[in-house]
Amino acid sequence: MKNKKKLTIAVTGLNAIDSPGPGVAVIRGLLEASDFDCRIIGLAYESLEPGIYMHDLIDKTYHIPYPSAGTEVLYNRLMYIHEKEKLDVVIPNFDAELYSFIKLADKLKQAGIHSFLPTMDQFEARQKVNLPDFGKKYNIHVPRSKAIYTVNEIHSLEQEYGSPLVIKGKYYDASLAYNSDQAKTAFNKISAKWGLPVIVQEFVHGTEYNVTGLGDGLGNTIAAVPMRKQYITDKGKAWGGITITDQKALDLTAHFLKSTKWRGAFELELMKNKAGEYYLLEINPRIPAWIYLAVGVGQNIPEALTKLALDWPIEAFTTYEAGKMFIRYAWDMIVDLKEFQQISTHGEL
Amino acid sequence: MQNKQCINIKSIAMKIKNNIAVSDNGFVFNPASGESFTVNQVGLDILNMLRKGEKQETIVQQLSEKYQADMAVIERDFSDFQAMVKQYHLHQNEE
Numbered sequence: 001m002k003n004k005k006k007l008t009i010a011v012t013g014l015n016a017i018d019s020p021g022p023g024v025a026v027i028r029g030l031l032e033a034s035d036f037d038c039r040i041i042g043l044a045y046e047s048l049e050p051g052i053y054m055h056d057l058i059d060k061t062y063h064i065p066y067p068s069a070g071t072e073v074l075y076n077r078l079m080y081i082h083e084k085e086k087l088d089v090v091i092p093n094f095d096a097e098l099y100s101f102i103k104l105a106d107k108l109k110q111a112g113i114h115s116f117l118p119t120m121d122q123f124e125a126r127q128k129v130n131l132p133d134f135g136k137k138y139n140i141h142v143p144r145s146k147a148i149y150t151v152n153e154i155h156s157l158e159q160e161y162g163s164p165l166v167i168k169g170k171y172y173d174a175s176l177a178y179n180s181d182q183a184k185t186a187f188n189k190i191s192a193k194w195g196l197p198v199i200v201q202e203f204v205h206g207t208e209y210n211v212t213g214l215g216d217g218l219g220n221t222i223a224a225v226p227m228r229k230q231y232i233t234d235k236g237k238a239w240g241g242i243t244i245t246d247q248k249a250l251d252l253t254a255h256f257l258k259s260t261k262w263r264g265a266f267e268l269e270l271m272k273n274k275a276g277e278y279y280l281l282e283i284n285p286r287i288p289a290w291i292y293l294a295v296g297v298g299q300n301i302p303e304a305l306t307k308l309a310l311d312w313p314i315e316a317f318t319t320y321e322a323g324k325m326f327i328r329y330a331w332d333m334i335v336d337l338k339e340f341q342q343i344s345t346h347g348e349l
Numbered sequence: 350m351q352n353k354q355c356i357n358i359k360s361i362a363m364k365i366k367n368n369i370a371v372s373d374n375g376f377v378f379n380p381a382s383g384e385s386f387t388v389n390q391v392g393l394d395i396l397n398m399l400r401k402g403e404k405q406e407t408i409v410q411q412l413s414e415k416y417q418a419d420m421a422v423i424e425r426d427f428s429d430f431q432a433m434v435k436q437y438h439l440h441q442n443e444e
Contacts (some may be wrong), residue, residue: 139444207382209383227383228383230383230385241383242383242385243383244380244381244382244383245368245380245381246379246381246382322380323370323378323380
């Protein structure tokens, strides 16, 4: 029997709610890793993140500060946790925290905490406001879009892009607007929540597909699994999906990885129009919440990412099972008040 | 065959993509797009015959016998069915 190394891995994104963070799914993948055993340390922002209370998945959870507190505060907190838990790897799973973790990556590595994240340039290049340039640079179809700062700009874009328009926040949130009034309301709502600019994007009619995968930073595809969303919530999240074999989607992913030399996990949000052309709607620079589907069809991306972080030898996945589905469900846990009290007051559970 | 021009165009039925999965109870799955469909027994019979590469005339003839329906009605329904197969990109050699 193989003597597997035991790793301590810290994971964020424990908010397994209706718009879920990927943390719990990532942890399920890590616990099923074939090349190592692991102890999971949860990193949470809020006391009601459900993952905190999933003791069969997470050994201990610590509060960490919001990104707005700055990287130094985060570093100090991580060092405190590291002192106690001796972390080997950290896997951040939120877009908004990635900037801090990328900035701290070298410093954390010196302390013995490994990660495998996109470079800062890659992270910035795929921001929604930069997507048109990204598409041009790498010869990838992207819907026409413009970052705007005033509501008055909507009218001309409506003429140019036609109806409906997609109004997007610079980090999160998107809504469809079928007329000027709806577009203006969406602009005001989104700018109030996420600030300026607001992105106005052409709507591409078609079917939505997603690809999750992993790049080694040298242009090679380590993993790639395409999925068709079967059931989409009102927040646009997949509640059910199925793996597919579409070669065009896989070719596009390989092209993306080769031309950008993407480092780390990612999710491509794609729209296939009636002519069968793929449009890249968004690049999420992290593992998506539906990652357990990839694990379930034979590509354990959280495990592979951990191995890359530790510089372990790795072989690229070449196959996966098509036609496997995931169906998400909500689950009510009964939690003792003492636990909530413990995490709320001490920041540890 | 010596004289290919003599083949009646009506006798050539469309071909179903090789990767399309069709279960015994009429569940059809396209692994490339992730789309799935259900067909009734008549649809299932047609799909199975198309997959075997049967000619249109044979298919219409067999369905007419099995379901004791008029050939003209079956022919029209078969034509409609083929249009749907095309619409959902389940056939080979898309234009």
